[in-house]
Every structure is written in C-alpha cells, then in structure tokens.
Amino acid sequence: MRNYQSVLILKPDLDEAQVDQSIEKITSIIKKFGGSILKLDNWGKKRLAYRVKKNKFGYYLNIYHTCEQGGVPDLEKEYQLYELIIKYLVIRLEERDIERVMSQKADEAESAGAEEAGGPKKDVAAEKSDKD
Amino acid sequence: MKNPTKKKRNLFTQKICRFCSEKIQFIDFLDTKLLKPLISERGKIVPSRISGNCARHQRQMTEAIKRARSIALLPFSVEH
Structure with a gap:
C-alpha cells in the first residue's frame, strides 16, 4: 500500500450539494481500489x-x-470517465512526505484550537448566509 | 579608480538561494505564492543564473512549477 496525492478539478457550475455528492463518489472510487482517504481539502472555486x-x-x-x-x-x-472532473493529477508520495502532510494537519488543528476566541464571529457570518 | 576591475566586481553582489536562506526543506507545488516570483512575465522558469538559487533547490522548484502547470495553477505561457 502506497500513499498518493490526487488533485482534482471539478466543473465550476456545480452547487455545494453536487460537490458533496461528487466527493462521495470520488471516495467510493478510491475505496474500490483498496485505498482509504487520509486527508481531503476542498479549496473551493478558483480561477x-x-x-x-x-x-x-x-x-x-x-x-x-x-x-x-x-x-x-x-x-x-x-477519473477520466467521471464527467464532473475536468482535470486530475495523481502523484506518489514518499513516507516522509506523508508524515510532513500529517504533521501539518496537526499544526492546523492546534492553531484552530487557539483561534477559538475568533469563533463566534464566524458563526454569525454563517447564520447570515443561511438567512440569505 | 586605480583598479577598475575591482569596482566592477563589487557591482555583482553575491546572490543567495532564497530557499536556503528561509530554510525551506520541501517545495510544495500547491504553494503558488512561493512559486510565482520564480516564473517570468511570459511564464517561463527563471534560470538559477538569474534567481541565484542553489542547484538542489532549483531542481526541486522546477519540478514543483511543472506540476503546478499541469494542474492549471500556473500558466504554461502568457500571451502578450
């Protein structure tokens, strides 16, 4: 079992529910080939x-x-056959690379915990968007 | 002014590898902010002769830029 990194670009005209659906589908594709997801980042829409x-x-x-x-x-x-993916890149990661990624993740969690004081503001913003 | 060659030499300050000076161990191809200054206006990779990068970091950087290009984070070429 080896570690890999997949960067996928999905079509821009999807709404959030469709993106979540496609994430599920991609997860099932990866599981089909005996893999499991270690970390998933959604960067959102980018130019x-x-x-x-x-x-x-x-x-x-x-x-x-x-x-x-x-x-x-x-x-x-x-990936090629899945019509919502417009471009993909799969690269193999060495053991030390995946360790680095996972330690980064731990750092992020720590910094998120430290920024809890700023949490309520974010919640207000989320509520606003719900009302809209 | 007695020794013009010496003066000329002083104009060329020693270039330092930016990755070595910042102690960056690994160049991530997803970090476009880091890679943007290392491509020219036209989208070409800046040679180490100009950027002053050490050979090892220049190799890592080249690979990172090529990967970023293939996933549309950086342009292959910029048309004028």
Missing part, C-alpha cells in the same frame, strides 16, 4: 491559469489517500 475544456474556473479538491500497488492506472481511468 484556472489557462482554459481547461472551455472552463475558466474550477473547484479544486486535494486528496491524500492510499491505493493498492498497480491500482493507479485504473484509478486514473475512473
């Missing part, structure tokens, strides 16, 4: 540096996962 399949924007997903040896070509093929 692309160049046009991809006539799209100027895209939803970025950054997934750290494991996969069975030899499963990556099949995984890439599944």
Whole structure:
C-alpha cells in the first residue's frame, strides 16, 4: 500500500450539494481500489491559469489517500470517465512526505484550537448566509 | 579608480538561494505564492543564473512549477 496525492478539478457550475455528492463518489472510487482517504481539502472555486475544456474556473479538491500497488492506472481511468472532473493529477508520495502532510494537519488543528476566541464571529457570518 | 576591475566586481553582489536562506526543506507545488516570483512575465522558469538559487533547490522548484502547470495553477505561457 502506497500513499498518493490526487488533485482534482471539478466543473465550476456545480452547487455545494453536487460537490458533496461528487466527493462521495470520488471516495467510493478510491475505496474500490483498496485505498482509504487520509486527508481531503476542498479549496473551493478558483480561477484556472489557462482554459481547461472551455472552463475558466474550477473547484479544486486535494486528496491524500492510499491505493493498492498497480491500482493507479485504473484509478486514473475512473477519473477520466467521471464527467464532473475536468482535470486530475495523481502523484506518489514518499513516507516522509506523508508524515510532513500529517504533521501539518496537526499544526492546523492546534492553531484552530487557539483561534477559538475568533469563533463566534464566524458563526454569525454563517447564520447570515443561511438567512440569505 | 586605480583598479577598475575591482569596482566592477563589487557591482555583482553575491546572490543567495532564497530557499536556503528561509530554510525551506520541501517545495510544495500547491504553494503558488512561493512559486510565482520564480516564473517570468511570459511564464517561463527563471534560470538559477538569474534567481541565484542553489542547484538542489532549483531542481526541486522546477519540478514543483511543472506540476503546478499541469494542474492549471500556473500558466504554461502568457500571451502578450
């Protein structure tokens, strides 16, 4: 079992529910090849540096996962066939890289805990958006 | 002014690798803020001769830029 990083760009004209659905679908695809997700980042909508399949924007997903040896070509093929993905990149990570990523995650959790004082403000903003 | 060559040499200050000076161990291709200054106006990779990067970091940086390009975080070329 090796560690990999997949960066996926989804179509820009999706709403949040569709993005969540596609995340579930991608999770099931990864599980199909004997892998499990270690960390998933949703970067939201970003401007692309160049046009991809006539799209100027895209939803970025950054997934750290494991996969069975030899499963990556099949995984890439599944990505190609999934119509909501417009571009993908799968790279293999060495053991020290994945350790670095996981330690980063721990740092982020710590800093989030430290910033709890700023928490209520964020909640207010979330409520506002719900009302809208 | 007795020794013009010496004066000329002083104009070229020693360039220092920015990754070494900031003690960056790993260059992440998702970190576009870090990589943006290392591509030219046209989107080309700046050579180490100009940027002053050490060979090891220049190699890592080149790979990071190429990966960022393939996932549309950085441009392959900028049209004028």
